[in-house]
Amino acid sequence: MNDIVMTLDAGGTNFVFSAYQNAKEIIGHVHLKTPKKENGAVLEDVLNTIVKGFKMVEEKLPGKPTAISFSFPGPAEYELGIIGDLQNLPLFRGGVALGPMLQNIFGIPVFINNDGDLFAYGEAMGGFLQHINQKLETIGSPKRFKNLLGVTFGSGFGGGIVTDGKIYPGDNSAQGEINRFCDKFNTDFSIEESTSIKAIKRMYREFSGSNDESLEPKDIFDIAEGNKPGDAIAAKATFKKFAEAAGMALANAASLTDGLIVIGGGLANAYPIFMNDMVAEMNKPFHTNAGEDITRMEVSVFNLEDEKDMKKFLKGDVRTVKVPFSDKTITYDPMKRIGVGVTRLGTENAISLGAYYYAVNRLNLE
Numbered sequence: 514m515n516d517i518v519m520t521l522d523a524g525g526t527n528f529v530f531s532a533y534q535n536a537k538e539i540i541g542h543v544h545l546k547t548p549k550k551e552n553g554a555v556l557e558d559v560l561n562t563i564v565k566g567f568k569m570v571e572e573k574l575p576g577k578p579t580a581i582s583f584s585f586p587g588p589a590e591y592e593l594g595i596i597g598d599l600q601n602l603p604l605f606r607g608g609v610a611l612g613p614m615l616q617n618i619f620g621i622p623v624f625i626n627n628d629g630d631l632f633a634y635g636e637a638m639g640g641f642l643q644h645i646n647q648k649l650e651t652i653g654s655p656k657r658f659k660n661l662l663g664v665t666f667g668s669g670f671g672g673g674i675v676t677d678g679k680i681y682p683g684d685n686s687a688q689g690e691i692n693r694f695c696d697k698f699n700t701d702f703s704i705e706e707s708t709s710i711k712a713i714k715r716m717y718r719e720f721s722g723s724n725d726e727s728l729e730p731k732d733i734f735d736i737a738e739g740n741k742p743g744d745a746i747a748a749k750a751t752f753k754k755f756a757e758a759a760g761m762a763l764a765n766a767a768s769l770t771d772g773l774i775v776i777g778g779g780l781a782n783a784y785p786i787f788m789n790d791m792v793a794e795m796n797k798p799f800h801t802n803a804g805e806d807i808t809r810m811e812v813s814v815f816n817l818e819d820e821k822d823m824k825k826f827l828k829g830d831v832r833t834v835k836v837p838f839s840d841k842t843i844t845y846d847p848m849k850r851i852g853v854g855v856t857r858l859g860t861e862n863a864i865s866l867g868a869y870y871y872a873v874n875r876l877n878l879e
Contacts, residue, residue, distance in 0.1 A: 515534065515535065516534065516579035516580065516872070516873050516876060517532055517533070517534045517539070517574055517575075517576055517577070517578045517579050518532065518533050518534070518578065518579060518580050518581070518582050518868065518869045518872045518873065519531075519532045519567055519570050519571065519574075519578050519580075519581045519582075519583075520532065520533060520581075520582060520583050520865045520868045520869065521563070521566065521567070521581075521583035521584075521585075522583070522584065522861055522864060522865065523547075523563075523583065523584065523585050523586065523602075524547060525547060525602060526546070526547055527544055527545065527546060527547055528544070528545045528546075528547055528562060528563065528566055529542050529543070529544055529861075530542065530543040530544075530545070530566040530567060530569065530570045531543070531570065531865060532570050532573070532574055532578065533865065533866065533868075533869035536638075536639060536866065536869060536870070538862075538865070539574070539575070540570065540573045540574065541573075543566055543569045543570055543573075545562050545565065545566050546562075547559070547562070547602070548562055548604070550603050550604050554604065555604065556604045556605065556606075556609065558604075559602065559604050559605070560609075560611070560614065563611070563615070564615070564618060567581060567615070567619065571619075578619070578621055579621060579622075579872070579876060580621050580622045580623070580624060580872040580873075580875075580876060581615055581616075581619060581621060581622070581623045581624070581872075582623070582624040582625075582626075582868040582869060582871055582872035583624075583625060583626075583868050584625070584626055584627060584628035584630075584631045584864050584867075584868060585611070585625050585626075585627075585628075586599050586600070586602065586628070587599075587627055587686065587687075588686075588687075589625065589627075589686055590686055591625050591626050591627065591686045592686065593610075593612065593613075594610060594611055594612015594613055594615075594616075594623055594624075594625050595608050595609065595610050595611070595612070596608070596609045596611050596625075611625065612624075612625050622872070622875070622876065624868070624871055624872050624875055626680070626867075626868070626871060627671070627673065627686070627689070628665070628671060628864050629663060629664075629665055629671035629672045629673035629689050630663075630673035630674075630680050630688070630689060630867070631673065631863075631864045631865075631867030631868050631871065632663045632665055632671075632673055632777055632856075632860060632863045632864045632867060633661055633662065633663025633672070633673030633674060633675045633680070633689070633775070633867070634663075634673065634675055634680050634866075634867035634870060634871055635858055635862070635863035635864060635865070635866035635867030635868075635870065636661060636663055636775045636777075636856060636857065636858060636863050636867075637661045637663075637675040637678070637867075638678075638866065638867070638870045639858065639866050639870075640775070640856065640857040640858040640863055640866075641661070641773065641775040641854055641855075641856060641857045641858075642658060642661045642675075642773060642775070644857050645658060645773060645817065645852065645854070646658060648823075648827055649827060652827055652828075654827060654828075654829060654831060654846060655831065655844050655845055655846055656829055656846040656848075658772055658773050658851075659676065659677045659678070659772065660674075660675065660676045660677070660770055660771060660772025660773070661674070661675045661676075661770075661772050661773050661774070661775060662674055662689075662763075662766055662767060662770045662772060662773070662774045662775075663675070663689075663774075663775050663776075663777065663863075664691065664763065664766075664774060664775070664776045664777070664778075665776070665777045665778035665781075665860060666708060666709070666759070666776060666777075666778040666779070666780035666781055667709070667710060667778035667779045667780060667860075668709060668710055668711075669692055669705055669709055670691060670692045670704055670705045670708040670709055670759075670762075671689075671690075671691070671692060671778075672689040672690065672691040672692075672766065673688075673689045674688060674689045674770055676770075676772070679874075680871065691704070691762055691763075691766050692704060692705050694762045694765060694766075696758060697757060697758045697761040697762075698754070698758060704758060704759075704762045707754060707755060707758035707759075708755060708758055708759045708762065708780075709780075710729075710730055710779065710780065712755065713730040713733055713751055713752075713755060713780065714726065714728060714729070714730065714733070716750075716751040716754055716755070717733045717744075717747055717748060717751045720744070720746075720747035720748075720750045720751055721743070721744040721747035721748075722747075723744070723747075728743075730779065730780055730783065731782070731783075733748045733751060733752075734748070734752070734782075734783040734786060736748040737749045737751075737752060737786055738786065749786070752783060752786045752787045752790075753787070753790050755780075755787055756787035756788075756789075756790035756791040756794060757790065757791075757794045759787075759791050759794075760790070760791040760792065760793070760794025760795045760797075761794055761795075763791070763795055763853070764794070764795040764809055764810055764814075767795070767810065767812075767814070767851060768810055768811070771811075771812065771851065772851060773851055773852055773853075773854070774851065774852070774853040774854075775853075775854055775855070775856055775857075776853065776854070776855055776856065777855070777856040777859075777860035777863060778860055779860075781855055781856065781860070784818060784855050785818075788816050788818055788819070788853070789816055789819070791853070792814050792815070792816045792822075792853055795809060795810065795814040795853075796808075796809060796810075796813065796814050797809050811849060812849040812850055812851050813848070813849065813850045813851075814850070814851055814852065814853060815850060815851070815852040815853070816852070816853060816854075817852040817853060817854035818854055818855055822852075823852075826850060826852050829846040829848040829850070830846055830847055830848040831844060831845075831846045832844070832845060832846070832847065
């Protein structure tokens with residue numbers, strides 16, 4: 514675990530470089546402005562900036578780096594390190610072999626992955642998943658969780674899946690793309706129409722009748738909480754609609770993953786106002802033609818940021834049963850449940866830690 518891994522958080526505004534060793538960040542961040550097409554930049558400018566950033570990191574390291582590992586927007590063939598046509602970075606067009614380029618320059622393995630996958634992996638290896646399992650262990654519960662769905666609410670709606678210590682790979686580098694779910698309120702639209710920063714801003718304007726486009730989600734949250742002047746009713750309605758749309762999407766996703774859910778991204782900071790409604794939507798029953806209700810999911814969902822819900826979740830339904838024809842007993846917890854909580858590492862830190870662990874695990878396999 515002494516490997517030194519150089520990392521990058523590639524954003525449309527800034528490239529943020531760093532390095533990790535023994536699962537800890539070992540240098541300060543190196544910030545470089547992202548070259549933009551509208552400012553006259555070409556692809557070579559972006560590539561040279563990435564190389565420059567990693568070389569600046571390399572100069573600060575206490576030893577030779579073992580690998581480069583980082584998140585980059587899709588679409589991409591992450592296994593091959595080839596980046597496709599990017600919306601946030603329009604200079605990437607037609608397929609750019611970014612991974613092989615960096616490997617040729619630095620002479621070390623290069624791993625690139627989706628930010629949603631690396632967010633989930635970081636929270637699984639050193640954040641939310643461990644946090645919950647440690648709580649279960651502390652109270653003596655036999656229950657443990659191995660699966661994690663990581664979800665980011667920000668400029669988009671992204672996701673990643675970790676199962677039993679590994680990122681779920683997919684066959685086309687398109688796993689966990691929950692942004693392609695349909696919107697609960699208009700099935701002709703993507704779920705991002707109700708679960709992104711632009712969605713919060715638009716819905717507040719619609720509910721309030723305001724034309725003010727300067728208000729950010731933090732402002733709308735403060736209005737809802739009564740900490741800023743504005744239409745509090747419209748602000749609360751905005752986050753309720755957001756919660757219901759997100760809850761429907763997460764219920765669909767969790768029906769396949771059957772594990773804990775951790776949320777991150779800028780909008781996750783508003784969890785006090787939307788988490789209860791989101792979890793309620795996940796637990797909402799379906800109706801049948803026979804006039805009966807069935808549970809929305811096979812499992813119950815708990816808000817793990819709520820003290821009472823957390824206690825119920827941890828307690829479960831622990832039982833001890835005898836093994837027939839013997840004097841042995843087995844303790845187990847048959848309560849089918851999952852929980853939703855907020856990042857324990859911070860979104861950016863989780864992504865970087867996920868990149869580190871991903872590289873180390875890959876290196877150990879090669």
